[in-house]
Amino acid sequence: MGEAIRRSILIVTLSIANLLGLIGASSVLSAAEITLYSYYLPHRLTRTSDKQYDLLLKELLADGDIRFSHQTAPLKRSxxxxxxxxxxxxxxxxxxxxxAVGREGTDDLISSEPLDVVSLRLYTHEKPAGPVSIDDFEPERIGYIRGSGAIPLLGEKSKRFIPLSSEEQLISMLELGRLDAFLGHHPDTALALDDLEKPGVLHVTPLAILNLRFPVSFVCHDNKQTRSMLMKLNPRIKVLAASGRLKEILGEHAEFEDPQDSAKQDF
Incomplete structure (x- = not known):
């Protein structure tokens, strides 16, 4: 009788262990199945810079309990x-x-806690006498970053703007007089100007009326795997934000959700 009980206990124990093993394997597999697509941002996110978003991701993943396949590509491709x-x-x-870029709905998407804010700014070579907007320039003389999700929100006229591949190209075209203005993402353009050692060369103005500001985060398809990942990421983002570490990582040009904390303006 005692032997039968011991055998039964052993069978139950092994069954539970096998079940836990399957659950654990399933959890690891689910995590490994997630793909994180990163926008290649030459001054913020390259996977090798160890600054800005690269450093932020490194700190968020420091515990080693979040795993995924990782791909980095330009805006449109990602x-x-x-x-x-x-x-x-x-x-x-x-x-x-x-x-705006893909025309698909966003009802099936979920987002992490916000990281910072990317805003669309109008850059000119000469300092204007007062506030200016895109309506003050011929559309064919306005440049922008190819793949920008903000540009389609500016209406039909935006189809005539000139797409370029990098902030450096936009800055160069403006300096050479081949553009009259360009729509740049802040803080990316400010960081590009710093890296080129030209922080005061261009003038930045608010977009009069639209002044598009986009809180950015990790955006995921809504499913069990991604929800599990965001449940781990969100508390870490909150801690970094509350401690001031997030602002320290993203630097002096970073904007956050407080509208007063915005790009420096010329007027």
């Missing part, structure tokens, strides 16, 4: 890859901007 992969996230992204 957005398209994210849309076609239902078990994925993209960052630093904004649902409204994603919708």
């Amino acid at each position: 957005s398209a890859s994210f849309r076609s992969n239902p078990v994925s996230c993209v960052w630093p992204a904004n649902p409204r901007a994603l919708k």
